[in-house]
Amino acid sequence: MRFLPTKADLDEALAAPVKNLLSGITVAIIALPLALAFGIGSGMGAEAGMTTAIIAGALAAIFGGSRLQVSGPTGAMTVVLVPIFKQFGPTGVLFVGLIAGLLLICIALLKLGEHVHRLPTSLIEGFTAGIAVIITLQQFAYLNGVTPAIFGLLVTTLILTGQHFLPRVPFAFILVIVATVAADISHLKLERIGELPSTIGKWDLSFLSQSGWLQLIPSAIAVTILAALESLLSAKVADRLRGGGERHDANRELFGQGIANIVVPFFGGVPATAALARTAVNVRAGATSKSSALIHSLVLAAVILLAAPLVSKIPLAALAGVLLATTVRMVKPKELIHTAKISWLDAIVMVATFVATIAVNLISGVIVGLVLALTLRKTKLGRLSRTYPVVDGAETLGD
Numbered sequence: 123m124r125f126l127p128t129k130a131d132l133d134e135a136l137a138a139p140v141k142n143l144l145s146g147i148t149v150a151i152i153a154l155p156l157a158l159a160f161g162i163g164s165g166m167g168a169e170a171g172m173t174t175a176i177i178a179g180a181l182a183a184i185f186g187g188s189r190l191q192v193s194g195p196t197g198a199m200t201v202v203l204v205p206i207f208k209q210f211g212p213t214g215v216l217f218v219g220l221i222a223g224l225l226l227i228c229i230a231l232l233k234l235g236e237h238v239h240r241l242p243t244s245l246i247e248g249f250t251a252g253i254a255v256i257i258t259l260q261q262f263a264y265l266n267g268v269t270p271a272i273f274g275l276l277v278t279t280l281i282l283t284g285q286h287f288l289p290r291v292p293f294a295f296i297l298v299i300v301a302t303v304a305a306d307i308s309h310l311k312l313e314r315i316g317e318l319p320s321t322i323g324k325w326d327l328s329f330l331s332q333s334g335w336l337q338l339i340p341s342a343i344a345v346t347i348l349a350a351l352e353s354l355l356s357a358k359v360a361d362r363l364r365g366g367g368e369r370h371d372a373n374r375e376l377f378g379q380g381i382a383n384i385v386v387p388f389f390g391g392v393p394a395t396a397a398l399a400r401t402a403v404n405v406r407a408g409a410t411s412k413s414s415a416l417i418h419s420l421v422l423a424a425v426i427l428l429a430a431p432l433v434s435k436i437p438l439a440a441l442a443g444v445l446l447a448t449t450v451r452m453v454k455p456k457e458l459i460h461t462a463k464i465s466w467l468d469a470i471v472m473v474a475t476f477v478a479t480i481a482v483n484l485i486s487g488v489i490v491g492l493v494l495a496l497t498l499r500k501t502k503l504g505r506l507s508r509t510y511p512v513v514d515g516a517e518t519l520g521d
Contacts, residue, residue, distance in 0.1 A: 135411045144408065145417075146409070148404075153179075158171055159445050160392075163200040164204060166212060168318055174386055177385060177389055178194055178394030179193050180420075181382040188356075193394050198352060200257070200260075202344055219391070221342035222342045222345040222383050223379075233373050235350075236372050243461055249491065251476050252480045269310060269311065274440065277297050278443040280293065317434055347485060348484060352396055356398045357370035357372070360405055472491075474490050475491030
C-alpha cells in the first residue's frame, strides 16, 4: 500500500543529518510559543497544544506525503475549536478530532486529494482575513485590564518590529522568555499558564450513550475540510519554496494528517493540520527530509520533560501578544486590494466569504464563498481567479 512508509523513506530521512537537525531545532523554537498559545486559545489548555505539536508533528511527518511539512495546532483550527469546546467541553473536541481523522483517511483512500485545494484566490483571501479578525477578538479575554493589555501589545509590537528588520530571528520565542523573566522580576500581577495538566482521560463516555456525538458531525466535517485545505496549501508552499521539482503526494498527505488526528485525541490533543509558517521556516532552514519534522517533535517533548516548571510561568498576556502578531502578518492589504481588482466577481466572493466567516463560522464562510464563486463564474460576466495564491511569507491561514 503506497500510503505507508517505505525503506526509501527511511534512507531519505537519514540523509543530511546535520542540516535536518539544525532545521528541526529552528522550527521547534518557532513552534513552542505557538503550540502553547493555540492550545490555550482552543480552550483545551497549553498541554493540549504541546501534545498536538509533538504527536501530530511526528505522525504526520512519518505517514504524510510531503518531505518538508511540519504539522501541529494552528490558528485557523483554533477558531473552529472554540465553539465546540464551549458547547461540548473537552469530550467534544476530542471526538471531533477522531472523526475528522477518519474522514481524512477516507478522502485519501478515495484519491480526492488532488481536487480538495482548487479554490479561488478571492475565497482564500476573504477566509484568511475573517480568521484574523476572529483570533484578534479572542485575545481580548487575556488582555483584560491595563497592565495585561500594555504587556501583550508591547510583545506584539516588538515581535512585528523585530521580524521586519531581522526576519530569520525567532522573536516570538525570545520575547516570550523575556516577558516571563520581566514579569517575575517586576512582580506584575499577570495570569500565568500554570501547571500543565494532562487532558488524557477527559473522555466522557456518557456522551456517546446519549448520541451526543451525532451533534458533532457538522463540526467534524468543518475540521476535516479545514485540515485538508490548510495541509495541501502548506504542501504546495513547501514545493514552491524548495523548487527543483519538489512535489508532494496530496492523497498520502491527507492520509498522514488522518493518522495524526486519529491518534492525538487519545493523548488529549486538539485536531491538527499542517502549519504554513512553520513549514516555510523548515524549508528556509535547510530541511531536506521528514527527519527535520521528527526532530522538531523530539525537541518539544524534551522541553515538556525538562522545563515544564518554566513554561508554567509564562504570562497569558505574552502569548496573546504572540497571536496578535500572527494575525497582523496574516492580513496583507496589498494582496486584498490586488485580489479585489482582478474582477468585480472576485471582490464579491472575497467580501462575502469574509463576512460569513466572522458572522457565522468558518465552514459557512467557505460554503458561501464557494457557492458564490461557482454561481458567478457561470454567468460569464467577469473573470474569477481559479486558484489560491502561494505566498512567499506563508502566513496565510494563521499559523
